[in-house]
Amino acid sequence: xxxxxxxxxxxxxxxxxxxxxxxxxxxxxxxxxxxxxxxxxxxxxxxxxxxxxxxxxxxxxxxxxxxxxxxxxxxxxxxxxxxxxxxxxxxxxxxxxxxxxxxxxxxxxxxxxxxxxxxxxxxxxxxxxxxxxxxxxxxxxxxxxxxxxxxxxxxxxxxxxxxxxxxxxxxxxxxxxxxxxxxxxxxxxxxxxxxxxxxxxxxxxxxxxxxxxxxxxxxxxxxxxxxxxxxxxxxxxxxxxxxxxxxxxxxxxxxxxxxxxxxxxxxxxxxxxxxxxxxxxxxxxxxxxxxxxxxxxxxxxxxxxxxxxxxxxxxxxxxxxxxxxxxxxxxxxxxxxxxxxxxxxxxxxxxxxxxxxxxxxxxxxxxxxxxx
Amino acid sequence: xxxxxxxxxxxxxxxxxxxxxxxxxxxxxxxxxxxxxxxxxxxxxxxxxxxxxxxxxxxxxxxxxxxxxxxxxxxxxxxxxxxxxxxxxxxxxxxxxxxxxxxxxxxxxxxxxxxxxxxxxxxxxxxxxxxxxxxxxxxxxxxxxxxxxxxxxxxxxxxxxxxxxxxxxxxxxxxxxxxxxxxxxxxxxxxxxxxxxxxxxxxxxxxxxxxxxxxxxxxxxxxxxxxxxxxxxxxxxxxxxxxxxxxxxxxxxxxxxxxxxxxxxxxxxxxxxxxxxxxxxxxxxxxxxxxxxxxxxxxxxxxxxxxxxxxxxxxxxxxxxxxxxxxxxxxxxxxxxxxxxxxxxxxxxxxxxxxxxxxxxxxxxxxxxxxx
DNA sequence: TTGTAGGCGTTATCAC
DNA sequence: GTGATAACGCCTACAA
Numbered sequence: 001x002x003x004x005x006x007x008x009x010x011x012x013x014x015x016x017x018x019x020x021x022x023x024x025x026x027x028x029x030x031x032x033x034x035x036x037x038x039x040x041x042x043x044x045x046x047x048x049x050x051x052x053x054x055x056x057x058x059x060x061x062x063x064x065x066x067x068x069x070x071x072x073x074x075x076x077x078x079x080x081x082x083x084x085x086x087x088x089x090x091x092x093x094x095x096x097x098x099x100x101x102x103x104x105x106x107x108x109x110x111x112x113x114x115x116x117x118x119x120x121x122x123x124x125x126x127x128x129x130x131x132x133x134x135x136x137x138x139x140x141x142x143x144x145x146x147x148x149x150x151x152x153x154x155x156x157x158x159x160x161x162x163x164x165x166x167x168x169x170x171x172x173x174x175x176x177x178x179x180x181x182x183x184x185x186x187x188x189x190x191x192x193x194x195x196x197x198x199x200x201x202x203x204x205x206x207x208x209x210x211x212x213x214x215x216x217x218x219x220x221x222x223x224x225x226x227x228x229x230x231x232x233x234x235x236x237x238x239x240x241x242x243x244x245x246x247x248x249x250x251x252x253x254x255x256x257x258x259x260x261x262x263x264x265x266x267x268x269x270x271x272x273x274x275x276x277x278x279x280x281x282x283x284x285x286x287x288x289x290x291x292x293x294x295x296x297x298x299x300x301x302x303x304x305x306x307x308x309x310x311x312x313x314x315x316x317x318x319x320x321x322x323x324x325x326x327x328x329x330x331x332x333x334x335x336x337x338x339x340x341x342x343x344x345x346x347x348x349x350x351x352x353x354x355x356x357x358x359x360x361x362x363x364x365x366x367x368x369x370x371x372x
Numbered sequence: 373x374x375x376x377x378x379x380x381x382x383x384x385x386x387x388x389x390x391x392x393x394x395x396x397x398x399x400x401x402x403x404x405x406x407x408x409x410x411x412x413x414x415x416x417x418x419x420x421x422x423x424x425x426x427x428x429x430x431x432x433x434x435x436x437x438x439x440x441x442x443x444x445x446x447x448x449x450x451x452x453x454x455x456x457x458x459x460x461x462x463x464x465x466x467x468x469x470x471x472x473x474x475x476x477x478x479x480x481x482x483x484x485x486x487x488x489x490x491x492x493x494x495x496x497x498x499x500x501x502x503x504x505x506x507x508x509x510x511x512x513x514x515x516x517x518x519x520x521x522x523x524x525x526x527x528x529x530x531x532x533x534x535x536x537x538x539x540x541x542x543x544x545x546x547x548x549x550x551x552x553x554x555x556x557x558x559x560x561x562x563x564x565x566x567x568x569x570x571x572x573x574x575x576x577x578x579x580x581x582x583x584x585x586x587x588x589x590x591x592x593x594x595x596x597x598x599x600x601x602x603x604x605x606x607x608x609x610x611x612x613x614x615x616x617x618x619x620x621x622x623x624x625x626x627x628x629x630x631x632x633x634x635x636x637x638x639x640x641x642x643x644x645x646x647x648x649x650x651x652x653x654x655x656x657x658x659x660x661x662x663x664x665x666x667x668x669x670x671x672x673x674x675x676x677x678x679x680x681x682x683x684x685x686x687x688x689x690x691x692x693x694x695x696x697x698x699x700x701x702x703x704x705x706x707x708x709x710x711x712x713x714x715x716x717x718x719x720x721x722x723x724x725x726x727x728x729x730x731x732x733x734x735x736x737x738x739x740x741x742x743x744x
Numbered sequence: 745t746t747g748t749a750g751g752c753g754t755t756a757t758c759a760c
Numbered sequence: 761g762t763g764a765t766a767a768c769g770c771c772t773a774c775a776a
Contacts, residue, residue, distance in 0.1 A: 032541075034462075036769055047747045052771060062745060077539065079516040083455045083464065084769035088752045090406075092455065094498070094518075102487070103678075108480030115474070115501040124514060126466070127499040129487045142496060144451040146466075167449065169404070250682060283683035306475075310622060311655035312684045408753055419763045424755060434761060456753035460768045 035076045044072035055080050086147055095333065096143045096151040098128045098136065104248055105276055105305045106320075107154070110175070113326030114152060121334050123149065130155070133218060137161070144168060150333045153177075156220050157184075171336035173329050176320075177220055183344035185336060187329040189320040191221050191302075194351040195228020198271055198300055198318060201353065203236050206363045207268035207298060210241035213256030213281060215248050215273030222248070222273045225302055229271050242267065246277050253280020257289070266291055269298035269359065275308040275317055277301065282313060282358055298359035308356070316356035321349050407448045416444035427452050458519055467705065468515045468523040470500045470508065476620055477648055477677045478692075479526070482547070485698030486524060493706050495521065502527070505590055509533070516540060522705045525549075528592050529556075543708035545701050548692075549592055555716035557708060559701040561692040563593050563674075566723040567600020570643055570672055570690060573725065575608050578735045579640035579670060582613035585628030585653060587620050587645030594620070594645045597674055601643050614639065618649050625652020629661070638663055641670035641731065647680040647689055649673065654685060654730055670731035680728070688728035693721050 037051040044051065046065055053059035054069040061069075072078075086092040095118050099107055115125050126148055128139045133155045140161060143151055150171035157174065162182050165172040174186040202210070210233055215222025226243070233241060244259045246252025253272060257280075260267060266289075272278035278301025285291040285299065293299055294316075301308065304319035328347045355361065409423040416423065418437055425431035426441040433441075444450075458464040467490050471479050487497050498520055500511045505527045512533060515523055522543035529546065534554050537544040546558040574582070582605055587594025598615070605613060616631045618624025625644060629652075632639060638661075644650035650673025657663040657671065665671050666688075673680065676691035700719045727733065 034769085038769080048770085049747065049749095049772080050745090052769095053746090056771080060745060065745080077536075079513065081459070081519060081769050082517040083458045083519050084752085085771075086455045086752095087453070087459060087754085087769080088771045090752085097499075102480055102484035105480075105678075108474055108477075108483075111480075112474035112501060115499060116503075119501070124518065125499040127469075127487060127497040129484060129491070131488075141451070145454040146496065147453060147455050164449075250678070254683075279682065287683050306622070307679050310651065311626075311659050406753085410753085420753090421755085421763055421765095422761090424753095425762085428755080432761060437761080453753050456768085457755070458768095459753080459770090460755045462768080 034081070035078045037078070037080070039076055040069060040072045040078045043076060044068040090147075092147045092149055093122065094124045094126045094146065094148045096126045096128060096146070096148040096153075098130070098139055098143075098151065098153040098155055100130050100133050100135075100155050101248070102129050104274070105307070106274065106303045106322075109305065110154065110322050110326060113322055114175075114329060117326050117330035118152075121330060123334075140164065143170075149337050152329050152333060157182075171333055173333045173336070175329050176325070178224065185332055185345050187325050187332060187347045187349075189325065189349045189351050191224035191351075192228040194302060194318045195225040195230075195271075196232040197228075197351065197353060198302075199229040199232035199236075201361060202269045202271070202298060202300065202359060203233065203238060205298070205359075205361045207360075208238055209264070209267040209269075210238065211257075211260035211264075211267040211270040212241045212243045213253060213260070213270060213272045213277050214243055214245050215277070217245060219248070225271075225273055241271075246273065248274050248277060250276050250280040253277035253282075254284040254288075255280075257281040257284045261289060261291075266297055269300070272299065272301045275301035275303045275305045275315060278315055278317065278358075279307060279313055282315070294358050294360045300356075300359050302351075304352075304354050308354075314357040315354070316359035316361070317354045318351040319354050320351060325349055406453070407450045409450070409452070411448055412441060412444045412450045415448060416440040424452075462519075464519045464521055465494065466496045466498045466518065466520045468498045468500060468518070468520040468525075470502070470511055470515075470523065470525040470527055472502050472505050472507075472527050473620070474501050476646070477679070478646065478675045478694075481677065482526065482694050482698060485694055486547075486701060489698050489702035490524075493702060495706075512536065515542070521709050524701050524705060529554075543705055545705045545708070547701050548697070550596065557704055557717050559697050559704060559719045559721070561697065561721045561723050563596035563723075564600040566674060566690045567597040567602075567643075568604040569600075569723065569725060570674075571601040571604035571608075573733060574641045574643070574670060574672065574731060575605065575610060577670070577731070577733045579732075580610055581636070581639040581641075582610065583629070583632035583636075583639040583642040584613045584615045585625060585632070585642060585644045585649050586615055586617050587649070589617060591620070597643075597645055613643075618645065620646050620649060622648050622652040625649035625654070626656040626660075627652075629653040629656050633661060638669055641672070644671065644673045647673035647675045647677045647687060650687055650689065650730075651679060651685055654687070666730050666732045670733075672728075672731050674723075676724075676726050680726075686729040687726070688731035688733070689726045690723040691726050692723060697721055 037048050041048040041051045050065055051069050053061050054066050097114055099111055101107055118125050136155045152173045152175050154175040156177050162184050174184050176188050178188050214226040242260050242264045244256045246256050270281055272281050278299055282293060282299045285293055285297055291297050300316040302318050304317045308315035308317050409420050413420040413423045422437055423441050425433050426438050469486055471483055473479055490497050508527045524545045524547050526547040528549050534556050546556050548560050550560050586598040614632050614636045616628045618628050642653055644653050650671055654665060654671045657665055657669055663669050672688040674690050676689045680687035680689050
């Protein structure tokens with residue numbers, strides 16, 4: 001009886017709705033209406049709010065209502081409109097991911113991991129890529145517009161930019177960038193320490209004359225790696241290395257080793273700002289310059305990207321635990337979104353040394369069994 | 373005079389609004405209000421519509437109003453809410469990009485290009501990645517929800533799935549997948565032809581005994597390349613190749629060549645489903661099996677990803693014109709979005725043969741100057 | 745459990 | 761050029 005009454009009132013609504021929504025006064029521009037929860041409600045003989053509840057996980061709906069609604073929804077191909085939902089819930093379930101230089105081999109790996117972790121948490125990735133880190137400003141404007149729930153940024157941000165995230169109360173996790181002195185949530189690998197570690201290992205093996213093929217000057221990661229290595233070499237009282245700058249690409253590695261050799265002869269070891277440059281350096285040294293690596297020259301890189309592990313290279317390098325870093329970034333961001341803030345946290349991961357076979361890592365005499 | 377009256381009526385509104393929007397009946401859950409166009413209007417002393425118009429490119433606003441509004445907006449850090457906008461305009465300015473296996477080296481390059489082209493057209497990328505192409509179904513549900521303006525999908529779609537795009541009038545461009553018999557807008561490289569071309573080139577050089585390290589069975593691209601090669605070999609009356617299957621990764625190339633050699637001895641040539649497998653095959657053949665490439669064995673791949681061009685490899689391969697394909701995909705999608713459909717179009721790009729140095733491409737006698 | 749009603753923040757329409 | 765007003769499609773107290 002009550003059910004009948006309900007159905008009837010619903011039917012009244014159903015009859016009236018078309019007039020409400022597309023009656024005489026209906027704007028002529030609206031070419032085609034979308035299927036909305038009202039349509040579903042009409043077909044199912046329930047109220048619109050009932051439909052809404054059916055699509056909300058923990059809502060209280062009777063079995064029969066649920067079934068009727070779902071059947072109607074399926075019949076109409078109804079899917080809730082995320083824009084409308086986010087308007088009222090203030091949750092878009094979108095996360096902005098800002099990443100530079102997808103050409104860099106390291107970044108695709110990071111992006112793949114991040115994307116997966118974010119999806120696993122029921123959120124979508126709004127992707128922003130940039131050619132140069134300086135493009136970030138324009139991207140931020142987009143981010144504010146799109147009502148994302150948070151952002152993971154793999155680019156250097158200025159103090160003002162970080163502050164704007166705070167002002168807008170938008171959870172932010174900085175990925176792989178150490179914003180010194182800023183209280184920002186960040187997930188990173190200690191690049192400075194990585195640089196020091198590599199220098200230490202090579203110096204311990206007796207290398208004295210170093211070359212460095214550094215990454216671009218506007219890359220904080222490149223700068224930290226270079227500084228870490230340089231300062232460690234200095235601490236150890238070794239002569240200052242020959243430093244050239246590259247663009248993180250293969251050609252830069254090739255060019256770099258040529259320049260270094262031209263400038264001061266073949267050094268004992270070359271530290272490259274990333275693996276791809278190290279591979280370029282290695283290929284050029286061996287195949288063009290005819291230098292024995294690691295016999296005469298040691299070459300090392302950073303990142304442990306996939307090709308560094310290929311048989312032709314087996315590069316001595318430092319791995320960033322990308323998987324764990326992506327996991328941490330997603331976790332951190334999620335908790336920030338849920339809890340609406342908290343104190344800034346820096347999760348630093350230690351780089352992992354990969355021995356490889358492109359660097360001599362023991363003193364020369366011990367390394368060569370023939371000399372023993 | 374008129375201006376004063378306007379300002380006054382605005383002020384009335386301004387005074388009333390707070391009551392409307394967060395008065396007694398205001399829900400207690402709403403923790404913090406956002407800055408809206410009403411706030412800007414209030415501060416600037418204009419109506420909310422005026423503010424809205426100021427943020428719409430081609431709208432008619434007086435200089436002075438515009439200036440006042442912009443100043444107020446800047447002061448309040450106001451940015452229009454894209455969700456609200458898309459609700460009424462039915463335009464989100466978001467494009468879904470669905471892509472599989474970011475680990476595949478080819479895909480990051482494609483994604484980078486796509487992302488750039490889409491951004492250049494004033495749209496954002498909503499990224500969906502998947503481990504297996506079969507995950508696409510779940511992703512589609514997300515796509516419907518998020519009101520994207522269109523989608524670029526680099527995955528195989530079933531007829532039903534394509535049909536659903538049509539039913540929802542959602543512009544779709546299929547990237548790098550040939551959905552035979554379906555009338556879908558697509559941008560692709562002729563993989564079948566690429567397979568044939570490679571087989572022809574190798575056969576022309578006198579290779580007779582072939583091995584194939586194919587890509588995974590669920591990958592249409594892999595299947596087409598393999599079929600193209602196989603059918604061409606058959607046409608030419610050559611013996612059936614030894615075929616093994618891999619996963620498009622380096623290890624599969626290594627394993628593949630071992631299997632092929634174990635099964636039927638060293639063949640004349642091995643065609644690999646993509647470059648990374650070809651590189652694995654190459655490394656293993658040369659360094660583990662001690663086979664002279666290209667002297668004794670020719671190796672070729674597909675895609676011309678960056679590492680294929682490195683000195684250590686200089687792979688014989690087929691390039692897909694990724695840049696142009698991304699351009700075409702973005703153009704096609706954009707025009708579909710603007711024009712609301714049209715007839716299905718297939719833009720097919722020809723693969724470009726990269727000679728490289730891992731395959732002997734002239735008959736053996738002519739190739740060897742000593743034999744002449 | 746269910747329906748009613750109000751609001752999320754914007755754009756579009758239409759008088760003025 | 762400008763301001764009221766009605767959507768857009770949904771969520772959510774609140775009352776029943």
